[in-house]
Amino acid sequence: MLTFTVRRLILAVPTLLFISLVIFLLLELAPGDPMAQVPLTVPPEVKEKMRLALGLGEPAPIRFWKWLVQFFWIEPQVLVDHVFGTSFSEGDLRVISWQTRSPVMDIVVQRLPQTLSVVGTAYIVAILIALPIGIYSAYRQYSWFDQLGTFVSMVGFSVPPFFSGVLVIVIFSVQLGWFPSIYDTTLKVTDWDSFVKQLQQMVMPVMVLALQITAQLSRFMRASMLDNLNQDYVRTARAKGIGEYTVVMVHVLRNSMIPVVTVIALGIPSIFGGAIITEQVFKVNGIGQLLIGAIQANDLPMVQTLTFIFAVLIVLFNLIADVLYGILDPRIRYD
């Protein structure tokens, strides 16, 4: 298992390098000029100097190499410095945003808690809802509950988050006035009232995100339970006289969870992608909104770094899912 993990980790390096190259080339080939927003009255030689100051004077391979060094070598040093108070990264040039002229990673770190709190809560809520639904609809296959669950998950698949988000805003904040329509990130939880406020503003984005995840997960859980419910070991367990609850919730559930856990791990990066839209709807200033703003402002270093962070998440969770599968299912041996 350890050798497999190490091998996968080593294999992930060329994958990530290739992805970063693809992202870099995409931004490089694009016919857009970062100086396009500068007023026409600025003389060309000044523009040339500004270009050099942005680091655009070098040829593309050198810039790609510099970005790699900054992202993989200098930024971790900054992190180490921040945690342990050392000074490895002093004087090194970090990835600088063209919008704010401050290091990209600092802004990302500022925005990350908002995204994580919304997305993370949504994911946990979705798992808590989806698993019981999946288990029960598999146990009572083709009952009205199962039919309803199938229909609801089909609707969850079909209604895009930018519509369900807007719809819940119209219903719950415009018509009923229960929840605020805009997520206030300056709110600090200090006492009970602010905690209630925080809960109120979290409800709608979390529910919108959770609807989609629930739709997928509950179907997966159901299919996985159905696979296991007809197995011989279930009949054996029942024949031994074990109670129905123990049979389903211990014997079947534990085996059915194996594929579901990997699906849960695989789904985490795509949730960050989906959160881009949800953040836009509810005006949560997380990394999704940061990305949209950076694209609109033609802030290439920020776009490159953020897109690459999304890629790292995908590769990382793919790896985690593979390793988890091997750990949970003793029948699977990668070596």
Add this chain to the structure above:
Amino acid sequence: MTDAAKDTKLQHSSAQTELAAPPRSQWRDIWDQFKSHRGALFGSCLFFIIVLGVVVGPFVYWNDATFVPTGRDFIKLRDMRPIYHALWDGSAKMNWAYPLGTDNLGRDTLARLMFGGRVSLAVGLAAMILALLLGSLIGVLAGYFRKLDGLLMRMTDLFLALPLLPMILVAAVLFREALSKAIGPEGGVFVLIVCLIGITSWMPTARIVRGDVLAIKEREFVLAARSIGTKPGNIITRHILPNVMSPIMVSATLGIATAIITESALSFLGFGFPPDFPTWGRLLNDAVDRMTLFPERVVWPGILISLTVLSVNYLGDGLRDALDPRIRGR
């Protein structure tokens, strides 16, 4: 009579009826299975109605989607409410000539919905066809030619590891102006979005097709074809492709659904079509700012997107059951 004897007799009689019945074509079987799936039938009817309304609607409907009233007409015609609004608010500004009301520039909402539907469905179909062509090509090549398999499948894995939505957003912004200059603002964006969605959604099709081709390649009829000297190209087009058509068709329907959602998401985020060239996502996006006053302008495009995707999903579900010979006839 014992039970076993009864069983054999039953089997005999059923075999006899099978023999007596006239031979049924494969498509008849598929249709019968498809009919028995209620959701699929409902989905295909709904999808047909939506397509019909969007394609034929503008010829029948009396208002023009691009007409913008000026002067006094502008004041008179703008911000009209849908006619059903009269049920609870008799004093609302409305007109029977504008069944779903007008927007803040006095353009007819129903006409714009039809126009937007045309664009959304056209983008969905075109992107799906592009993704299918790419996916089937790569899947067949990887499955049939062992030398290409490793390379093409690694490429598929890499594409699956790319953060697709952020990259589509980036590319949609960066390449927009160049393409708009080359082909014209609407055509350029159309080509751009179709290409972006197509290039980023062929991977599942390629994987499924490769798996099926790998299995079919080893079957006797392919061996027979090869032994009489059929060239690989002919084997692929004549013997392998017809046998992998059913997974391709299923992923086609699901591809339309994802393409429509992606296009709407792009338009919703403001990276899609220009405002005077509405799609359902764009209409939704334009209406969000004033949704407290005019919720219907948000609700209608949203409902249409959701219904289209829902119907296509059900259609794909039924098609999968109908085209799978293991499920069919059960």
